[in-house]
Amino acid sequence: MIKLKKKTPLIDQHNKFGFYANKFGGNYCAETMRKPIEDLSKLFEKLRKDRKFLKKRDHYFKNYLGGETPFFKLENLTKHLGGAQIWCKDVSAINGDAHKAYHATVNALICKESGKRYIAGDTGAGMFGKNLAMAAKKMNLKCKIFMGTKDISRQAPNVKFMRDAGAEVVPVDSGSKTLVDAVSECMRHYVSNCDNTHLAVGSAIGCNIFLKICAWSTSQISRELKKQLIKEFGEIPKLKLINVIGGGSSALGFWNEFIDYDKKHVELIGVEAKYAAPLSTNAKVAVLHGAAQYCLTNKEGQIAETHSLSAGLDYPGSSPLHGLLKDSGRARYTNASDKEALAAFKLITKLEDIRPSLEPAHAWSECIRLAPKLKKSDVLVVNNCGKGYKDKKIYIEQLGYYPK
Amino acid sequence: MKNSINNAFKIAKKENRPALISYTVCGDNTKEKSLQILNSISKDLDIAEWGIPHNCPTADGKDIQNSSYRALQNGIRLNDIFKLVKRFKKTKPSKPMILMGYYQMIFNYGDKKFIRKCKEAGVDGLIVVDLSFPDNKNFAKLCKKNSICFVQLIAPTTTVKRMKEIIKSSHEMIYMISSISTTGSALKYSIKRIIKNYNVIKKIKPSKNVVIGFGITEKTISNLRSADGLVVGSAICREITRSLKDRQNPVTNVSKLVRKLKNKII
Numbered sequence: 001m002i003k004l005k006k007k008t009p010l011i012d013q014h015n016k017f018g019f020y021a022n023k024f025g026g027n028y029c030a031e032t033m034r035k036p037i038e039d040l041s042k043l044f045e046k047l048r049k050d051r052k053f054l055k056k057r058d059h060y061f062k063n064y065l066g067g068e069t070p071f072f073k074l075e076n077l078t079k080h081l082g083g084a085q086i087w088c089k090d091v092s093a094i095n096g097d098a099h100k101a102y103h104a105t106v107n108a109l110i111c112k113e114s115g116k117r118y119i120a121g122d123t124g125a126g127m128f129g130k131n132l133a134m135a136a137k138k139m140n141l142k143c144k145i146f147m148g149t150k151d152i153s154r155q156a157p158n159v160k161f162m163r164d165a166g167a168e169v170v171p172v173d174s175g176s177k178t179l180v181d182a183v184s185e186c187m188r189h190y191v192s193n194c195d196n197t198h199l200a201v202g203s204a205i206g207c208n209i210f211l212k213i214c215a216w217s218t219s220q221i222s223r224e225l226k227k228q229l230i231k232e233f234g235e236i237p238k239l240k241l242i243n244v245i246g247g248g249s250s251a252l253g254f255w256n257e258f259i260d261y262d263k264k265h266v267e268l269i270g271v272e273a274k275y276a277a278p279l280s281t282n283a284k285v286a287v288l289h290g291a292a293q294y295c296l297t298n299k300e301g302q303i304a305e306t307h308s309l310s311a312g313l314d315y316p317g318s319s320p321l322h323g324l325l326k327d328s329g330r331a332r333y334t335n336a337s338d339k340e341a342l343a344a345f346k347l348i349t350k351l352e353d354i355r356p357s358l359e360p361a362h363a364w365s366e367c368i369r370l371a372p373k374l375k376k377s378d379v380l381v382v383n384n385c386g387k388g389y390k391d392k393k394i395y396i397e398q399l400g401y402y403p404k
Numbered sequence: 405m406k407n408s409i410n411n412a413f414k415i416a417k418k419e420n421r422p423a424l425i426s427y428t429v430c431g432d433n434t435k436e437k438s439l440q441i442l443n444s445i446s447k448d449l450d451i452a453e454w455g456i457p458h459n460c461p462t463a464d465g466k467d468i469q470n471s472s473y474r475a476l477q478n479g480i481r482l483n484d485i486f487k488l489v490k491r492f493k494k495t496k497p498s499k500p501m502i503l504m505g506y507y508q509m510i511f512n513y514g515d516k517k518f519i520r521k522c523k524e525a526g527v528d529g530l531i532v533v534d535l536s537f538p539d540n541k542n543f544a545k546l547c548k549k550n551s552i553c554f555v556q557l558i559a560p561t562t563t564v565k566r567m568k569e570i571i572k573s574s575h576e577m578i579y580m581i582s583s584i585s586t587t588g589s590a591l592k593y594s595i596k597r598i599i600k601n602y603n604v605i606k607k608i609k610p611s612k613n614v615v616i617g618f619g620i621t622e623k624t625i626s627n628l629r630s631a632d633g634l635v636v637g638s639a640i641c642r643e644i645t646r647s648l649k650d651r652q653n654p655v656t657n658v659s660k661l662v663r664k665l666k667n668k669i670i
Contacts, residue, residue, distance in 0.1 A: 017539055028507055028534040030463040032559035032584055034566070174469065175459065187462045192585045192592075194561065287508040288460060290534070300481050301512025302459045 002328040006260050010252070010321055011212045018208030021327060024320035027207045029290045036194040041209040043114055048216065053113070060105050061220060064138065066095040071228035076351040084374035086367060087381045088354060089225050089254065096131040097387035099218050099250040104131035104200065106217035108139045111198035118193065120144040121200040122186040124151055124179030124246065125312030125359060126158025127386055128202035133167035143167040146186040150177040151311040157390050176305045179315045183289050203247025204319035207290040211319055218253025221383065226257045238265060240370070243383045244363040245270040245279060245333065246312045248319035250385040259330065268331035270322065271366045273313035276306035279326055279333035288317040294326070309338040309394060310358035336365040342398050344368055349403040357386035358394065408500045408528050409553050410576050412450040413613040413632055421669050422629050423450035425615060426662060427504065427637030429471035430454040430488060431480030433648060438475070439488050440655050445662040446499050453635065456485060456505030463533050465588030467638035470645050482513055486525040493526035502529035502555065515543060519550050529553035531579060537570045544573060555579050558605060560593070571609045579635070580605060582618045588638025591619040595627045602631055626668040636665055
């Protein structure tokens with residue numbers, strides 16, 4: 001069993017080659033990318049210790065993204081399920097509607113510091129694309145977003161947003177026409193333009209530096225949550241933190257401050273989409289997009305196609321950091337089907353005022369399964385990491401309505 | 405055949421020309437066709453390079469992506485590739501064969517088993533696009549142990565310090581990426597700049613055979629003829645795509661193209 005290091009941030013538990021537990025991550029990239037990612041690593045290590053930069057980050061998080069996102073109890077749902085107390089960390093209340101806002105803003109800030117004028121990113125559900133487009137506009141950067149053509153049509157509201165913000169949306173029509181192809185094409189763009197372009201990888205995936213920047217950015221979520229929990233309970237109560245997993249960026253942010261806690265005290269539960277579930281279906285380790293990770297492949301080693309109603313979860317791989325959390329036993333992973341996610345949305349929106357997007361609807365589904373089996377003293381917190389309006393069309397198609 | 409790659413360069417040097425290296429995707433568009441193409445062009449080649457198709461090729465442009473896609477559609481598998489290499493080497497034992505691919509395909513098969521199979525099939529060299537220095541040290545050693553040349557890559561972004569380390573750990577052939585790009589885009593840099601980069605590498609260790617690849621076509625090849633070797637890949641893959649689209653025989657068309665390329669450098 002792999003052991004995690006205490007008091008060392010999860011993102012820093014890698015060896016000099018960028019591997020976690022000698023197994024996950026690494027830098028499997030073309031020689032052309034080596035120097036740019038080395039430069040970026042140096043810059044990031046400098047900036048994360050730089051008080052001025054941190055102040056700038058906090059300023060943007062507060063004034064541009066709207067500051068702390070709310071944390072509240074879902075009284076009706078708790079009563080309805082009749083078990084554990086259910087709480088919501090409503091990250092979707094952020095300006096930008098999802099946790100990707102942190103990650104996009106930090107990337108734009110780093111791009112600015114690097115002196116590069118162009119920024120490129122991939123997106124599946126469009127949440128990262130939209131936030132990157134916004135941040136780029138704010139910081140006067142030229143922005144290109146790579147997105148699969150299937151996702152462009154199913155996440156149209158976000159695409160419009162990106163274009164209105166002045167970003168160029170590059171349609172990717174190869175392979176399955178979804179996130180996996182968008183990431184590949186974005187990396188190709190970077191290989192060809194790394195002298196003037198900053199690559200903002202949309203999740204905690206890719207070569208070591210990219211996943212570090214991502215998880216470092218989203219960790220704002222758990223910094224806030226920790227304070228909010230103490231304010232509410234006077235201590236960190238016995239907790240279960242439930243988060244949806246696509247690449248895994250929101251979960252890493254939601255869990256970061258709680259990694260060192262015993263899992264009997266703070267349990268970490270990741271929920272994947274049923275047909276894009278490398279962590280919960282015993283997939284093999286494979287090399288995808290620059291890193292070794294749990295990933296769905298066929299027998300020959302070709303990357304498998306995935307199927308999810310949710311564009312943000314329709315990805316065969318997973319963050320190397322989740323591989324580390326899985327193998328160390330610190331987090332456990334399960335999955336939910338499209339149907340279960342839709343049913344969760346239906347129930348949540350009937351009882352409560354939140355409108356989760358399809359991605360967190362998967363986490364809510366696990367919460368609904370789990371809560372009745374638990375005691376009143378147990379606290380379940382779900383990261384409601386995305387706003388539902390982007391999936392309005394899909395919800396109407398599937399459920400026949402979208403609640404007010 | 406330990407030195408067949410070195411020999412190929414020696415022969416080219418004796419003829420006062422760069423070695424011509426083709427890149428095609430094994431299995432494009434069928435297993436048999438890809439072998440026919442290679443057999444037919446090999447008389448004009450000094451070294452043959454075969455791509456192992458992968459469905460997530462992050463360093464390849466459209467042309468090679470198309471070739472890989474066709475090969476995979478037709479069901480090519482690693483074991484087929486080894487068999488095809490064996491058949492190729494049986495008729496052309498002195499023609500060096502280099503396999504090029506992404507690390508995932510090798511990792512999935514198992515490093516040791518992969519290299520053993522390469523050796524059995526008669527593979528002379530390996531290029532693994534996304535296994536760069538220093539992460540490739542162990543793999544390179546394993547290749548050397550099995551008399552397979554592990555070809556290191558050097559890019560325009562590679563610093564001189566790093567270049568020296570890469571060259572030090574390299575075997576008899578080094579692959580220089582012409583410009584900052586994926587495969588198959590037009591040359592981004594001037595010929596002068598490419599040759600300048602090439603000379604930096606050669607100066608560090610003149611005895612290494614340095615080949616230039618990425619963006620080399622019928623138009624640009626003669627300007628780079630002072631290099632030890634030149635790799636043409638996407639231009640050939642493009643010709644296969646065109647032939648299939650026009651319902652022509654890719655074997656004849658590609659052979660004609662390779663002959664033309666050869667004529668430009670002799």
